[in-house]
Amino acid sequence: MNGRDLMVWGETGGGIFVGPELAWQKRAACAETDEPDKFFPSGGAPSWERKKVCAGCPVRDDCLDWALVHDEQGIWGGLTEGERRKLLANPLPFLNVKEPK
Numbered sequence: 001m002n003g004r005d006l007m008v009w010g011e012t013g014g015g016i017f018v019g020p021e022l023a024w025q026k027r028a029a030c031a032e033t034d035e036p037d038k039f040f041p042s043g044g045a046p047s048w049e050r051k052k053v054c055a056g057c058p059v060r061d062d063c064l065d066w067a068l069v070h071d072e073q074g075i076w077g078g079l080t081e082g083e084r085r086k087l088l089a090n091p092l093p094f095l096n097v098k099e100p101k
Contacts (some may be wrong), residue, residue: 022066024059024062024063024066025059025063027058027059028057028059028063029053029054029056029057029058029059030050030053030054030057033053038050039074039075039076040073040074040075041074041075047075047080050075051075051078051079054075054077054078055078057078060077060078061077062077063076063077063078064076064077064078064079064084065077067079067084068084068087068088
């Protein structure tokens with residue numbers, strides 16, 4: 001591990017080494033919560049409480065970018081998997097941009 005690498009803890013509690021492209025995770029608001037596993041709800045569990053944490057996160061854009069590129073599960077960048085699928089299919093409503101006429 002060099003000075004640019006970061007150890008990130010997975011769901012199983014085992015650390016994995018990652019490169020500098022994931023250094024933003026160290027500053028993520030969800031990493032400071034008591035139960036980060038709640039960002040991976042199962043069975044359609046309500047997500048609004050976790051999304052409130054994302055709303056004030058300083059790395060929300062980095063998180064969302066990562067999830068969109070890597071097809072992550074759970075809540076990333078303030079969006080659920082379904083919301084990210086909709087964003088990829090039609091980004092205009094999410095960007096508050098109107099289609100030109």
